[in-house]
Amino acid sequence: MxxxxxxxxxxxxxxxxxxxxFQPFLTLIYLEKGLTYFQIGLLTSFHKTCLSLMEMPSGSIADLYGRTSSLEFAWLSYICSFSILAVSDSYPLLFVALFFVAIGDAMRTGTHKAIIFTWIRHQKLSAQKAEIYGNIRSTGKLGAALSVVIxxxxxxxxxxYSHIFWMTIPAYILGLLNFMCYPSYLNKSVIISLKSDVSRQSGRIREFVGHFIECMNISWKNVRIRTLLMESVVFDLMISLGRMYLQPILKETALILPIFTSFDETRRGSLLIGLVYFLLHLGSAFASSQTKFVS
Structure with a gap:
């Protein structure tokens, strides 16, 4: 190709x-469903906890069963979660939806980056790695900015708010179709490609468990890795909780501004939230596009 x-x-x-x-309005969606901030905090903590617990085994699954296959499974999990979030106001079902989101996030995080770097090595483009990856990230940030506008x-x-979950699903279906265009060698990890045909055909569960335990032992025994993992979880949770309060603050700010007073509070809030998130993503896209100058 x-x-x-x-x-x-x-x-x-x-x-x-x-x-x-839905991302810029997620907290407002929860509030629209009748949740309190305490309940929203529990949902957020549940998602982050599940994500942290599943990231290690998900990496092993990607290594052993294929990276593209893992991404396809992640996208199916996302579609399931969006469908539940679109139709349900039940608090227990929201936990189920976020469990599917955690599965998708765990299977996705780092997997596509590994695919990109494998392709770069295969094409002997390592000297242009920072520029290629920076441009890809910039495209993603521009997509995020556009998604805020939409x-x-x-x-x-x-x-x-809630119906916009349905509008997200077609984009993820297109994402599934996009994975089908990837070369087959990108679905094979280094671990699998080095193993014999016999080991591929038998003992896959034992292979996965052994690989997972080995990774866990290495991560836990290495003080630097263990500390980094803990700090990452705490930092990510703090960012998520801070983001949770940003949306209602922006909405309340929009209500006190003497503009667009002919519209209801939901519509007025969407304008300011959209503007702020659009500028944030646009700035992030510009920063990613400049990676080649600082690498």
Whole structure:
């Protein structure tokens, strides 16, 4: 496959995965469903805890069963979660939905980056690694900025939040189709490619468990890795909780501004939230595009 064609596929992945039109309004969606901030905090903590517990075995699964296959499974998990979030106001079912999100996040995180770097090594483009990856990330951030605009328009048009989950699903279906265009060698990890045909055909469960235990032992015994993992979990949770309060603050700010007073509070809030998140993602896209100058 031509080099630029594959880079475009990677860019399409990065663009489509950020088409989460609900993301800037997620806390407001929970509030619309009748949840309290305490309940929202429990949901967020549950998601982060599940994600942390599943990231290690998900990496082993990707190593042993194929990276592209892992991403396809992640996308199916996302689609299941979006469907539940779109139709359900039941608090227990929201935990189920976030469990599927955690599965998707765990299977996705780091997996596609490994695919990109494998392709770069295969194409002997290591000297351009920072530029290629920076451009791919920039495409993703531009996609995120566009998703904010689309999400804001959808909320402004309808005056409601929850239905935008349905609008997210087509983008993730396109993402699944995009994975089918990846070369087959990108679905094979280094571990699998070095093993004999016999080991591929038998003992896969024992192989997975052994590989997982080995990775856990290495991570736990290494003080630096263990400390880094703990700090990462705490930092990520703090960022998520801070983001949780940003959306209602922006909405309340929009209500006290003497503009767009002819619209209801949901529509007025969507305008300011959309503007702030759009500028944040646009700045992030610019920073990613400049990676080649600082590498």
């Amino acid at each position: 031509p080099i630029m064609s594959m880079v475009n596929h990677f860019g399409a992945y990065s663009f489509l995965k950020n088409q989460r039109y 999400g804001s328009v959808l909320v402004f048009w309808s005056g409601k």
